[in-house]
Amino acid sequence: MKDIKDHTDIPGWGMDADPENEPTYPMKNYTGDDHNRINYERSEQQPPTVEILVSTERPAITRVFGTSAPPSGLSGMIRRYAFKHSEDRYRHWIPLILADRINTIEGLIDDVTKGHIPNVAKERGWRMELEHNAKGFLGKTLLCSLTATAVAVYLLNKKK
Amino acid sequence: MLAMNYRGPYRIRAEQRPMPEILHPEDAIVRVTRTCICGSDLHLYHGMVPDTRVGMTFGHEFTGVVEEVGPMVQNLKVGDHVLVPFNIACGKCNFCKQGLYGNCHESNPMATAVGGIFGYSHTAGGFDGGQAEYVRVPYADVGPTVIPPEMDPDDAVLLTDVVPTGYQAAEMAGIKPGDTVVIFGAGPIGIMAARCAWFFGPSRVIIIDHVDYRLEFAQRYAKCEAYNFKSLGDPVVFLKKTTDWYGADVCIDCVGCEAEGNTLQTLSGRITLMQAGSAIALQWAINSVKKGGIVSVVGVYGPPFNLAPIGNILNKGITLRANQASVKRLLPKLIEHVQAGRLDPKGLITHRIPLEEVSDAYRMFSSKLDECIKTVLIPSAKA
C-alpha cells in the first residue's frame, strides 16, 4: 500500500473543491433560456467583403467572421466543394486536408511569381536545430542525402 | 506591420503585412505587447488541422494596448492594456449567456462544432491571430479584460489560455478531496492542469510524458509525481498497479492528436489522413481510469475521426467531459488566485524571443529544443 502524503501545504490546496457538483461539474449557468434557442438579440452583421465558406449546418453567416486567406485557385475550388457537405462527412474533411497540401504549392508559386524565393531553411527554423540538436539533425540530414544518393545511383545503373 | 505568415507544414516566416482594420462596429484594434506560441499552434504548424490556409497569421494568446475602437465599443478605451481570451464570443447568444464562451454561436460561420478562435484554422472562423504587431479583436466589449495595474504582463498573457484551460481541465474532471488524478502530457497545459488540480484537494497528482526535462519541470512547478512512459513499459498497467489495481479516479488528456502513437493510429492518421494524428493519450486515459470515473479532455483533436475505445467508455461507465476553456467565465477566479500568490503563471515561461525570429521559435518548441516549455514572442512596434 502507498502511504498517502499530506499535500495541504501546497498553496490553494482544496480551496475550490465542491463535492456537491459531481460528476457533471462544472455545470453551465442554467438560464432556462434554451427554449428561446435562436431568439436572442444579435449584434450588427459584419458586411462580407471577401468570399466566406459557410457550414451547411447553420442557415446563415455568423455576425462576425475572419477575412484571412479567402479561398483561391485550385485549393479554393476544392474547399468550395468541401463546404457543400456537412461537418459530419468525410467528404467535408478529406478534401479540406487535400486542399491544404495543394495550397502549400500554390503559396510557393505565388512567392516565386512575386519575385520572392523563400528561404526554406530559415522558414523551417533549421538554425535552432543546428544550435541545439546538431548531432541528431546532421545525422538525419546525412542519412536522408545518403539514401537519396543511393537511390539515384541505383536508378542510373538500372538505366544503363 | 510585422506578422507571422504560415506557408505550409513546418514553414513559417515573419514579414510585413497590411494593418488590420475595423470591420465591424464592435471591433477593436490592439497593438500586441506579448504573444505566446501554444501547443495547439503546433497542430497547425504540423499541418494536421484541416483548412489551415497558406497566408494566415497564427496566435491566440496575446496581450496588447487598445489602439482604436469601433463606434459600438463601450467597455474599452484607447490606451487600455488588455489580455484577450483566445475564444471570440459575442456575449449575447444562448451559449454565451450560459457561460459557455468557448462555444459561442455567432463567431464562426465555417463550423458549428467550435466557436471562433484567434489565429486558428478556418475551422475556427478564419481570424488572423496575435503573432503580429497589431490584431483585429471582434466583440471587443466581451473578451478583452483590462490587466489589473499591479499584475505582471507575463502573468496576464498566460491567463488568455494556458491557465484557464489547465484549470478547466481539472474542473471538468470533477476532482474530489482524496482523489488520484492522472494527467497525460507535460506541456504547458498539462503542467498547469497538474498545478490547478491541487485546488480541488486530491491526494495524488501524477503526470505522464516522454520528455525528461518537461517531467522534471512539472515535478518542480506543479509539485506532482512525474513518470516517463518510455520507461514504464505499459503505462496503463503501471497506473492500475499504482492505484491498487483499481484505476485512477480521474484522468486528464492534455495531449490531443499526436503525430506519434500506435501503428494502426499512425496508419489511419498520417497515411490515409482519416484522422488528425493518433488518439493514444485519450486511449490511455480511458483505459487507466477507474470504472465510473471521469475523463477530462482539453487536448486538441482535429476533425474528422479518431480511433478511441468507445466500447470501454460504455463498459466502464465513464463520464467523458471535454471543452474549449470558457476563459471569460474563469477569469475572475483565476485573477484572484494569481493576485493572492496561489498561482505563478509566468513561472512557465522559459524563452523570450523577438517576433522577427518566429520561425526559430516554432522550431524550438516543436522539436523540444533547449528545454523549452513556453515561449513569449515580443513584437517591437511602438504605435
Ligand SMILES: [Zn+2]
Ligand atoms: Zn493556446
Ligand SMILES: [Zn+2]
Ligand atoms: Zn455568443
